[in-house]
Amino acid sequence: MSPVEILSALNPLDHFISSNFQKLPGNSDASFDPVIQDLSALIDNRLDDDKIFSCLPPLFRGHPEIHLRKGIIDAAMRAGANEVDAERAFFVADLSQVYRQHERWMKNLPEITPHYAIKCNPDPYVIRLLAALGAGFDCASNGEISQVLSIGGVDPSRIIFANPCKATSFVRSAARAGVNTMTFDNADELYKIARAHPGAKLIVRILADDSKSICRFGIKFGAPLEVVPSLLSKAKELGLDVIGVSFHVGSGCYDPAIYGDAIRRARDVFIMGSQVGYQFSLLDVGGGFEDARFEAAASVLVDAINQYFPDRKGIRLIAEPGRFYVSRAFNYINDGVYGAFNCIMFDHQTVNPYVLSLDGSFHISPSEPLSLCSVWGPTCDSIDCVCKAVELPEALQIGDWLGFDNMGAYTICAASQFNGFKFSNVIYTTSKGGGDEARRVLCNFAAKGYGHGAGPY
Secondary structure, eight states: OOOOOOOOOSOOOOOOOOOSSSOOOOOEEEOOOHHTHHHHHHHOOOOEEEOSSSSSSOOOEEEHHHHHHHHHHHHHHHHTTTTEEEOOEEEEHHHHHHHHHHHHHHHHHEEEEEEEEGOOOOOOOHHHHHHHHTEEEEEEEEHHHHHHHHTSSOGGGGEEEEESSHHHHHHHHHHHOOOOOOESSSHHHHHHHHHHHHOOOEEEEEEOOTTEEOOOOTOOOOOOGGGGGHHHHHHHHHEEEEEEEEOOOOEESTTTTTTHHHHHHHHHHHHHHHTTTOOOOOOOEEOOOOSTTTHHHHHHHHHHHHHHHHHHHHHHEOOOEEEEEHHTTTESSSTTTGGGHHHHHHSSOOOEEEEEEEETOOOOOOOOEEEEEEEEESOOOOOOOEEEEEETTTOOOOEEEEEESSOOOSGGGGOOOGOOOOOOOEEEEEEEETHHHHHHHHHHHHTOOOSSSOOOO
């Protein structure tokens, strides 16, 4: 058999990048031109980095666009050297964006402590940053609890085991780990907890209207109000401590008004609890927070809480945001629906590609002729379609690169290695606007001895 020949790309990248740089979609910092300001760093591979945590990759500096282009240049060099898998997909994660989202949360919902939903994106840097910022965590499995506790610096009281239907072994493991706060929505779960963790602090998860969300949870989770009194009576009979109420309006809620109805339902359950003999002390308003509608959702929540819980002395308020923190923090290129683009199938997302390199250059002329195209993933499965119809430059050829913004939520977490394709690497950076603050928070966390155990995932 003849030896395999690895062909170089038709368009190997020209290391001369035009100073007539066209700002690409997704760049939010209009005053920052990464190509012009950091051209030498891109070419010479001298971008500053910090090795903050011994078990994690370095944390670079600079706009994500810098690192997208640097990754493409590196891939072109590896392809030119006949390296296998040179074009492997990768993420660029901007931790400054996560920091800015936390600042935004604390400004708009200062009374509600966020508990980051690990399932959305269990990224090790994101978890460490939010832990250092004092956030709590919403965990749905024993593995997620272990991941949070393994980094150190997070007391088990900052974790809510927010899965109403847990394996008995998971309940026992939570008890051993000191994680006491957990949800339920059915009588079977109460019997299970009574046997495996009788000292748990329970939260009854009620059914909320999730008809205005991308991903609806009501078909699986949440007790209808008419069955809540019997559940609370059963918990009392079993000697269990129910401390509060939770709900979830669904992932990706596009009608913030729905939070008002959910708070009203929660108030009714507080009254039901007092009738059984409980004095509830916790209200969990769940997740569903969309980046573009966050301020509107926060306003509805604040108004509803003031209306239905005007005297809330002794009541702790928490939430379970996920995509709000990470969706915009991760940019991505080169994969399919079995990888990061599983969000198309499982999270009902529509993704929009843009051109990162064309004909060996990062300069994309706005007058470039366009053509209707489809974009496909790398596997041999015919369902692996990323975009069925999208307009892209007619001149695209092998060796050109496409990018995708807003790829931080429900992407990495559900990726597979189907067809032999590996999980994607993540390059971490901090950019302007929160970058120095995020680094300082992480460095202080590391200096206390936290975050060095347990590697990526």
